[in-house]
Amino acid sequence: MENELFQKMAQSVLDGDSDTASALAKEAVDAGIDPLDAITKGFVTGVNKVGESFACGQAFLPELVMAGEAMKAAVATLEPEMQKRGIQRTMLGKVVLATVEGDIHEIGKSLVGTMLSASGFQVYDLGVDVPAARIIAKVKEVDADIVGLSALLTTTMTKQKEVIDELDKLGLRKKVKVMVGGAPVTRDWVQKIEADGYSEDAIGAVAVAKQILGL
């Protein structure tokens, strides 16, 4: 009976249906089902299926993004119950995301955020045109494991190095891993600025994030 519910949960994510995902989450709470089970056995199954589907060209970005939204809706509904029970979803890590100063492009970054949070990371998305100081402040505030920096212009790409240098100066570099991305970012650049990880796309970013944290 539970399995049936879990299947429906997975399907709601596959369908990108936030309303149904939310409703099913509530159903689980009302039925006394462990919210963590709902997440790992229900909704996350859907997230994984969407990822696979995308990888083999059956699903595309809209499906991906909406699946992420559905996941978010489900988790939001389950959160109060988890707090009540005093259980925490084991987050794989904390990620601060930002598009660097002077740059307003954010589609890629937002996609990465969606995929990371759907995959179990705690994501803090600072938005676009974010000065290095604000990024560092957030990294310190939440004790981030990873900072992800996006840039779409070669003229703003250099800010990625700036953040890395700042982390270095503050002695945080060893503790915080840096991922960079955006169309002009190349492997050469990643090596040059000594970033820890890079991915061509949002799906790959999840794997890279896991890998650089040794998961």
Place this chain on the structure above:
Amino acid sequence: MIRPKVELLDIDLVNQIISEGIAILENPGIRVHNQEALEILANAGAKVDFQAQVAWIPEKITRQALKTVPHEFTLFDLNGNPAVHYFGDKIHFDPGSGGLTIIDSQTERPRLPLTNDLIKFVKLVETLPQIDAQSTAFVCSDVTPEIGDLYRLYLALIYMNKPIITGAFRKDTWWTMKEMLSAVAGGDKALALRPTAVFDVCPSPPLLWSDTTCQNLIDCARFSIPAQLISMPLAGATAPVTLAGAVVQHTAESLSGVVIHQLVKEGAPIVWGGSPAIFDMREGSTPMGAVETWMISSAYVQIGKALGLPTHAYMGMSDTKIIDAQCGLESMGSNFSAALSGANMISGCGMLDFESCLSYEKLVIDAEMIGMVKRFVKGIEVRDNPVALSLMQKSGHKGEFLTLPHTRKWYREEQYLPSEVIDRASYEGWKSRGEKSTFERARDRVEKLITGYQPTKITEELRQELRAITLRAAQSFGMQSLPPLPQGE
């Protein structure tokens, strides 16, 4: 005689799109991150929130701007001759602009361009009759990034006769670029009377004017330097996914540009241009080679014409990384769409890898495409009356048309004569010429054309003045000297 034309929207849809564009400016309004523009709009009667930096423009202000906007203007070459007439369905072509890399002719892979590359590119454009205007094609990597925009213009002005489509990356460098153009023209008034350059100004989707581009728009209006609006909705990402919806957003953004511009100076020249694309749902990229991209552009050009404005489009590009079959098919399809749509300026030849890379070889190949599409839109003209009856009755059954004076008289008018880039030889002929690919033939042609380049009549005095202006700007950004120009030039 019919000028072949393609229209994707019927008149009701055109009117609907325009109405919605106007309505969007009233609600949700337009974001304007430029203080001066907000004040101008507020003074004109728009509702403005200076904190949130949003303006809500009432319909009557938009309609008024559309009344004062000029329906045409002419660009002049540096010898003072009219060169580009932004009017009606007349089409002109210029290379893509704002590129970051150039295809190396030997490796066929991208590399960072240097001063000598831009000079070579400008010269090449001068030698290609199919191309009507220069562009500030790519940024030179051997100068400090802050002067990336003005340095391209400096180099172009030394080697070009043709007018130029350009753009600034900053507010301050716009002034340096204007100073250069003014020096060449003989003063601001002379420049306004006979403009030699158009500045691209780009709103950001959706519905946003950044401080820099808005300031450029205002400054262009003030000096009557033609401003070319480049709205670039990304259908499915930063604009509605429906093609018609993307055109609505383009309309709204462009209308807001027209309003601000005409409020600064009524009657100043402005172009309804753009660079929209669909959002590729697999790669998250912005394909200029997608047919839907061409359709959105064709449709917004039609809207611009309905509003009585000169038009422009970013077409003729390809998303490939190398000059291959995809490069050919995308560029050709795009060029044809643009020509049939009648956009007055079509920017993009020579450009590939979305809008990031330029290539000498692609430029000469694209020049052939341009020659062909220009020929196509010239249509089928009636040269004789009767068309061929008398001729054929006289000629009878002989079939010796090659010997007729009539053939000699008309063949150069009737046929676009391609260069050797287009192979039409027999198989043996192709073999005997080295079995070359299109790219190889194009590469040979590049070298041949460059040796045929004729220096312009620019005076030594003006060259020095332009260099001094550029050097001053470079030094203000910490670069003490400029790269040398090639020997003996």
